[in-house]
Amino acid sequence: MKLLMHNMLSSMGLQNVTVGFPLKIVANEVKDISVEFDKKFMKRIISKVDWNALRDTAAQFGVKLPTELPNGNISDELLKQIHGALMEIEIIEGKLVCPETGHEFPINNGIPNMLF
């Protein structure tokens, strides 16, 4: 599971959960993968990303992103950094934990299981 996918998932389907985001990541096995940088896609996707959640989870995996996403033009360098965080960190084994109830969703073989 990539951090981009993590940024889109929530546990709001669980009982008594209102937001269910961001899910906490407990990673047992993480792989750095290489994905081709696509500037056009990055520019489009950052408008859809919850920045605070991305910054915090990226920090967990050792990628430091600025506190605020700069307004207007974003440098190529930063775009590449964001690309690295969103697309190139692959969580192979671990779990996602609901921030409100503590319910755990396992991640096996890189695929999160959001059934509950």
Added chain:
Amino acid sequence: MTAYMLWFANQYNGFRVSTHHFLCCLQEFESLASLLAIDYQYIEEPSDKVCVHCDALLNSDTTLIPRQPFILFTSDAADTQLERLMSRTVLARSLYELWTNSGDLQQFYDDLRHSPNTQLSQYRSASFRIQVEGYNRKLSTQTKVEKIENIAFLPFDGKIDLKSPENSFHLFEYYGNNPNEIPDKPFQILFGRHIGDSNRKNVSNFSLKDRKFIANTSMEPMLALLMANIAKVSAADLVLDPFVGSGSLLVSAAYYGAYVMGTDIDYLLIHGLTKPSRAGVKTRDTDESVLSNLRQYNLQNQYIDVVIADSSQPFWRTSAPTLKLDAIITDPPYGKRESRERVGSQRQYKIPEELVEGHIPSKVEYSLCDIFRDLLDFSAFHLKVGGRLVFWIPFDKSNTNFDIRSECHPCLRVISMSEQQLSSYMSRILISVEKFKEYTQMSDSCVQRTHNKFINDSQKYN
């Protein structure tokens, strides 16, 4: 304004060009023209195009009426734009700049002689070839040569090059579409310059026979590409398939440059642990997955993720900034070859603490009307305005008063519907809808109507 002639592929699934196929070709053409911002005007508005949304289309008697295999239109678009359009189509065959369109031979010679195109200097000295083709009538080589000699008055002085000419000209004779009544003289004679061929030649590269990971209902590549075309998928888009299975639809979306993700409720299938779907194969390979399918076509960079999840439950983040998808393409399970399931249980029970890990929740039937309603509501929320949802639903042929317009969501507009016959009593309909305004909740009466409509069907399929 230049006139063009779009020639459809003659055969698809063993059918000659029928009304149904004709409309399908038009949908693909119209979707791609809209994607590439190509303005066009049909020279002759297809008379039964209005039927796209009406019940008559879904009556098998009318859908198999043969149609002429081409459509004429005018456009200001540049050749390169039209070539791009053609390089994506899978149902059309070729596009030609139309020089003449005549009813009989004598008139054709006159028309061609006076066509302003023939006098253009760019054709005078360029290498060229002329091909002759009869539709619904086989023309012998000798006849073809005679027909070419008859138009030798064309002021082309360039070299004749049959392999790779600078300009390729085509002479079509249309002898109707009834193979039992072939007339002596063609109804229409059309002459044009070849602009581009469709992408049909590449479809076989995606053949399911060589696909790494297939499931019981993997979509055949031609239809998967068609769906991506109708959904207007383009580079750097974000595309979702909520019933992903083996990811055959994601392959086609990724092929057009989209970034793809999918969800599915079937844990075993997503992890490649189900019984193999291929005949005569005893076990699946250990690395069968949606990702390995994309890797097979060198599209792994376009892969985001697949998630095991129940599409009847909310699990996507809804807080701002909202996740907006460019397109949703999917083939929901019909309960025929793949079961329709969602998480649920008839009983209330508590899972013991020690068994929570590795627990797979029990599932109940996910009725067709619920799938349909959830999918429309999800799309109305998560699509961008202008984004399209393209999906299949099964259709019982005995039930002819089917009208999706009244069932649809207040934010979604039906763009097109077409039917593919699966058996004598059952078919499936390819539906594409477009989100045209920001999300508003589906009204209760709308939900109720959808429910009433499908309640009969779901009983039948149970």
